[in-house]
Amino acid sequence: xxxxxxxxxxxxxxxxxxxxxxxxxxxxxxxxxxxxxxxxxxxxxxxxxxxxxxxxxxxxxxxxxxxxxxxxxxxxxxxxxxxxxxxxxxxxxxxxxxxxxxxxxxxxxxxxxxxxxxxxxxx
Numbered sequence: 001x002x003x004x005x006x007x008x009x010x011x012x013x014x015x016x017x018x019x020x021x022x023x024x025x026x027x028x029x030x031x032x033x034x035x036x037x038x039x040x041x042x043x044x045x046x047x048x049x050x051x052x053x054x055x056x057x058x059x060x061x062x063x064x065x066x067x068x069x070x071x072x073x074x075x076x077x078x079x080x081x082x083x084x085x086x087x088x089x090x091x092x093x094x095x096x097x098x099x100x101x102x103x104x105x106x107x108x109x110x111x112x113x114x115x116x117x118x119x120x121x122x123x
Contacts, residue, residue, distance in 0.1 A: 007109040048077040060095035
């Protein structure tokens with residue numbers, strides 16, 4: 001796979017997979033969707049901050065798909081490169097050496113996905 005579209009393609013495939021899973025098990029996936037919307041809604045913390053927290057957790061639990069989704073969603077909600085990089089530093093603090101590997105994955109995803117989000121926001 002072309003490394004310049006790896007994370008975009010991974011994100012697209014994950015969204016399609018979750019849609020298919022929603023068709024196969026609509027009850028649990030509807031509940032998961034509601035949980036995601038509720039947990040991510042603005043409250044004492046705004047949605048962007050919550051996405052950044054989710055990204056840090058994704059790195060520490062070593063979930064590649066989660067990393068791609070939360071990098072994308074953080075960017076969509078207006079997170080800056082600097083904010084995402086700081087989250088990766090905290091994830092490394094909490095997850096140690098293995099989190100370094102996944103933080104590198106997140107940085108690669110950021111490098112690939114950020115230009116597309118910037119272009120979409122400008123257009």
